[in-house]
Structures are given as structure tokens and as C-alpha cells.
Amino acid sequence: MVKEQLHLFFKYNLSLLSFGFLLTFISSFGQTFLLSLYVPAIEQLLDISNTEFGTVYAIATIGSALTLPKAGGFFDKIDIKRYSLLVTLGLVLALLLLSFSYNIVMVLVAFYGLRLFGQGLMSHTSISSMARYFSTNRGKAIGAASVGHPAGEAILPIIITLIIGSLGWRWSLQISALTCLVIVAPFTIFLLNQSKARLRAYGMRAQTEDKNQQTISIIQVLREKKFWIITPVLFIIGFTNTAIFFFQLKLGAAKGWSPEWVAASISAFAVAGAVGMMGVGSLVDRFTAKKLFPYHMVFYILGLLALIIFEQRIVYPVALALIGLGHGTGNTIKDAMLAEIYGATVIGQIRSIFITIMVISTAIGPIVFGIFLDMNISYSTIFTVVLIASVLASLNGSRKIKA
Template structure:
């Protein structure tokens, strides 16, 4: 089935998933970072103090994610998706009324949990349950919401912040979620019947704790974890310190900012391209090649300082991120089945959130120790190469399972 025919056939369910990945932006670092200068002024915080607060909020959401994420395997999707959307609404309202640092902390936890964590989790789990022949296409299309959010929302939010107070801006975000996001979700999913709706009453389904134990005992889990964590780990750390990176690598801050167009473009392109490839060859076959574009991009940043190199550097990193958003969920379905895909995905999503909380500490510490950005890029290259080698163990030609 072609992409166009597939979109026509499943336009409601695909729109549901893209809506979730797009609105997950409100819990992502790239959007929250626009408010950081206002947080520092309003609550009299230093950069280091806010960084610790933000990391603590991210880690807290990572702890809650496995327990909340597994419920998508146990209650109807309509009900679960409404809970997640309402959670994002509450998070925005808390940010709008956060007159004390404790309220800011609670708001950040809820944003990271409902936005970064559960919104993407809901979309990807829903698409991962799609039939085996078209799962890759479904995941590819659902992932478009991520780069669309990255391309559209920062300029809109920056413009709104010029006109309104930051708390008013969060109130406006809450209004958009209440008036548009939640009603649209309900319209798109109200008549859909998904696999989980037929499976939640099964008595032989393992509990979440049993499923997590099975994952930990499965050697394949540990073969894929390093390669799964490398992209979000290094992207978060390097992007958070992108100004320092640009200066040391011979690029201006304006150049690196404009080069993010290449990041968004390749993320969309590779995300769409990877779907048919997965459907044809399987996620297990192509997963070990996931990190190759990012590794090449990091090497370009290491060896070259011309303006073109910034676009290639970010473009190739975006390529890996585009592949990753599609391959991961398809891989879980192939390795562990679709009946408990939500539980499995929430476990790996929690590990990912943990990694994105730790990477700013590592990169920041290395910079404080006068380690050059070139050296940090080489560390990222070496760790990614090793992770890719380990992941070869899951390829069908090498795997015994």
C-alpha cells in the first residue's frame, strides 16, 4: 500500500497519533528552554540551580513513566488518551499559576511526564499495534509531529512572549489544549476500536512487574539499550550547550541556529523513508545501522569547521533521530509482541528520560574541566560505535531467538 492510500484509509488514527507527537512539544526541552530566562528572573534562580531543578523534575517523571505507561495495555485507548491530554492541560495550568518555586517544580514534572513522556508514548504504542505489514509506515507518519513542533512552535511561542507575560503564555497554551487538542482527539478516536480494547480482559496477560522482570532477564534487551540511549543522550547534552559547541567548532550561534532547518528536514525525510524499509526488511535487520548517520555527523563536526559542516553535522544527527522515532517502536513489537507493547515501550521510554536528565550533567562537567568540544564529540563517536557493535547481536543472522 502506498503512503497516500494508507493515509486515506487510516486518516483518523494517523491524525490522532500526529496530534499527540506534535503537542508533546510542550513538554520537550527545546520549548521549555524558551521560558528559562523568565524562570531565572521570577524565582531568582541561577542557571545551575534551575538545571538541578529541571533534572530532578525529569528524573521524577522517568520514575513514574513505567507505572503510568503500562496502563495503555489495560484500559481502552479512548480513555487512556483523554487522561494523558488532560494531564498536559493540568501541567500548563500549573505553570500558569506557579507563583512559588514548588509550583514551578510540580509544573515541570507534569510537563515532562505528560508531554515528553506519555504523549509520544501514546502515539507510538498505538501505531506499533498496527498490522505487521504496515507498522513501519504508521510509525513514520506519526513521528512527523515531532519535527513539525520543533519547526513551528518555537517562533510562535517566542512571539507570544514578546506580547504577554510568561504566565499568561502558559494560560494561552492551556486554552489551546482545552479548546483544540482535547476535542480533536475525542473526535478522532471516539469510534476507533483498537487491539488493546479486545485484549484488556485477558486473564493470562502478565502483570507490569512480571513483564519488567522478563525484560531484564532477556539478553536482547541489553543488546539494544546502548544504541537506543545514545541519540537522545548526546543530542540533549550537545544541544543544551550548542552555543559553546558553535564557538569551539568555528561556527557562529546564528549559523548553528539556522542549521537546525537541516536537522528538522532530515528528521522528517528519514522518518518517512524508514517506514517502508522496516515493512520490507524488519526493524531487527536495520536497527544496528541506526547510529551510522549520527556518527558520521559527529565526525564532520570534529574534522571540519566550515559553515557547510554545521548543516551536515545537524542534518545527519537529524537523520538518526528520524530513523530512531520509527524503528524503536517497531522493534519492540517484533521482539516482545503487541499485547504488552505499552508496558515494554514505557520501560524503555523511562530509560531514555533518565539518560536525557544525566547528559547535561556529564557534558557540563566535561566543559567545566576544560575538556574541548572536539574531545566531547570524539567521546560521543566512540560510545556510539561501541553501542552499534553490541546491537548487531539482535540481527536475525546473528540472533538465536
């Protein structure tokens, strides 16, 4: 019965789900795990240290985070096709700018664009669309679209590494830009055109909802207790994930693991993340995201414990699998919960506020880890501090959230 329901769900919503998947997949071009592949070449180009590069990356990321509430809020006001194309064009321009960069200013601006349009708005457009257009089966829709993230983590690093090795890092960025322009943009329009019935259904539903709920201010959100229950969990996950992937090769060297083993282990994070995103969707639709929110951090904490306690190389894919499971389930739960608490009509504004928190955390992670590493503080010590913070965030997240 359950399999039949899932089959029908995907059959009748394939176009819109594919749109969501495509955008989260392409958001990889602005994610740290992929940008980290360009770090050695850019560090050599600019002749800077870990801390200096981390600072440049943090400035660009924080700048994109501060822009997100305004840019993300337009999702609620602009036609979805036009909004998606604008985001794609912004990503194309950022990729091209980085490919032609020869100084720190160009790199800074390019990273700002990649973090804003790639990591930020591509993901935002995808998941906000799922939360908006699926009033029922929202958890499954968000989970299905979110699988684009681990799919990108599993597939794109291999492709980009091969292109960099054969053609160079600049050509790699230019090929990525061309792909977004001639494949992603037209396919996005095609998929949305195939989803007109679902889009029209939302438009009719939105007209009957309370007009007072079609706008919300940042100040209003910050004043509410639920913001401070949700935020620490989002912050610690973004902080830790980005820092681990940003310095993953140095982590491997410190533990005695080969670069090939470290790179191959990322697939464990991707696969576990996909399982978590898809697996928890039905549970969200059954129990609600608010009830499930406190529990996903258990997997994350176990993954950090594994990195602290064990040195064997097998621990890295196992730890990444646990972290990926916590990350994947948490993403689906969090995005569904925001729609449950705040409503679908303001989902663009709300998600952009919380994405800002997450993006700021991803900016701070590499620079803090870079400072600690330059001070010769061990990874075990760093992860112990992160573990304590994760436990405290999880306990705080267990408090009751009211809509």
C-alpha cells in the first residue's frame, strides 16, 4: 500500500519534483565541497595562507548571507519561472568571473556570487517551491528534492576533478557556466511548464489565505522564542560540515589517511544524506516535523564522537555516514517545519532568514578551523569543542515549538 502511494506520488508530481532536484543538484557549484577543489590553485594564484584564504571565503559568504533575506524574499513576489532564470543567470556570471580572476578582489566578488546564487538561492528556490506547492506530502516532496544535494556531492567532485586535471581549473569553471546556461536554464522552464496544474492549484489556495500572513519582518522573527530554538541546531551543522569539507585533505593528513581515501569517503556522506532526506519524508507527513526536530542530532553527535575516539581510516566514511544521516534528516525536517510553523505564503521570506543563519555559520566554520589549525590545535580537540556545542544545541532544540 505504502509503495503504491509513493509510486503514485512520484508519477503525478515527477516534473515539479525533478525541478526541485535539478536546482539542489546545481547548487553544488556554490557549495564548499566543490569549491574546495579550486582552493589549491587559487591559494597558489594569490599566494596566501590558510587563515587568509579562509578570511576571504568568510567575507564572501557573510556578504551573500546578508543579501539573502532580501533576495530570497523576492521568491514570494516574482513568478517562479522568472525567479529561477534570474538565479541561474547569476550563478553563470559568478562562475565566469572566477574563471577569469587574477587578483583577490575578483576572487572575492566571484565567491560572493557563487555562495549567493549557488549555495543560497538555488537551494532556496528548490526547497521553498516544494514547501509552497505541496500542502500535503510536503515532507516527501522536500526529501525528494533535497536528494539533489547528496547526488551533487557524489557525482560532481569526480567530474570536476577530471576536468581540472585534463583542462585546468579555469576551463572547468567555464564548462560549468556553459552547462548552466544551455542545459539547466531551458530544462528548468520545461519542467515548470509541465507543472502548471500544481502551480495553479497553489495560486487558488493562496488567494483564500489570510493576507496578513503574506509578509513577515526579520525583527518579528527574531523576537519569537521558536527562532532561538531552531537556530543553534542549524548553525552548528553548517559550521561543522563546511569546516570538515574545507579542510578535509588536511584532516586526512593529520589522521594518516590518503587523499584518495578521504575523497572516496565523501560518497558515504552523500548516500547517507540521501537516505535520511528521503526516509524521513514519510515520517514528517505522519508525525509532523515539529515533533521530529529534536531527534535528528543524535546521528550527528555519534559521527563527531567517532572522529574524536578512533584513528583507523574506516572511521572516516562511517563518521561521514552518521553526520550525513543527521544532516539529511535535519534538512527535510527543518524545511517542512518552517512551512508548518510560519505558513506557505511567506516561505520564501522565512527560509531566506534561516538560510542566512546557515550561510553565516558556513562562513565562520572554515575561518575558525583555519585559526585553530594555524595554532597547531589538534582535530580531536576541535571536534570535542564542536561535540559539546552540538549536544547543547540539541538539548535546546528539544524545547516545545509553538506555531
